[in-house]
Amino acid sequence: PEGTEHRLTTAYADTPTASSMSEVFDFHTVKPSTFEVGPFTVHTERVAHPVEAYAIRVEHGGRSLTYSGDTGVTPVLDELAHDTDLFLCEAAFTHGKENIPDLHLNGREAGESAARAGARHLVLTHIPPWTDPAVNLADAREAYAGAVEVATAGAVYEI
Structure with missing residues (x-):
């Protein structure tokens, strides 16, 4: 930004x-746009957050990765993640505990976004130490029928 x-x-x-x-x-400076970086096509969209924040989609060879960045619930994220192969989505809050609009998603909201987008694989990230990742994982699984897991250090995902 x-x-x-x-x-x-x-x-x-x-x-x-x-x-x-x-x-x-x-x-x-990033703005909502589409641009090329080497062999990759990058799409950026501003998302719902108190300070300027962007979600990013990277495409190459018919495959895609979408990263939510910090965001609250927004149709912009669902549209950017539409039909993505890997959706790396923040889930900082716990469903039913924190309810601060346009700041962060919880596990359920991340799952709902992945479901609306038709994402093929959801990885929850940006989970702070005071948020139980197992709760967010269970909440995401209630809302999303696809493959879902919590990001871990050193994990590798093939797209």
């Missing part, structure tokens, strides 16, 4: 300069 370089420079540089981060990283 707009201003990312400045925010990162301010947060992480001991003695920030205007080019502290750009000496190491190549920054590009």
Whole structure:
């Protein structure tokens, strides 16, 4: 999003300069769009979140991966994830516990989004330590009949 370089420079540089981060990283402002990166087609859409946030879909060779980013429930996410092979979807909240609109999804909402989108495989991610992943997994499975699991360090997914 707009201003990312400045925010990162301010947060992480001991003695920030205007080019502290750009000496190491190549920054590009993301907007809702479609663009090419090497052999990949990338689609970005703004999602429901208090600060500017985007979901991303990457396609190549007729296969796709969709990543929700931080979001609340939104039809934009369902549309972007339509018929995706792998849906990496955040599920930070617990159904029935946190109910803060347009901030994060819970496991049930992630499952519902995957079901509406017709995703083939759902992987729940962005689950904080105070949220029980087993509860979110069970909630996602109630809403989504496809393959679903919780992201784990080192996992590999073939698309």
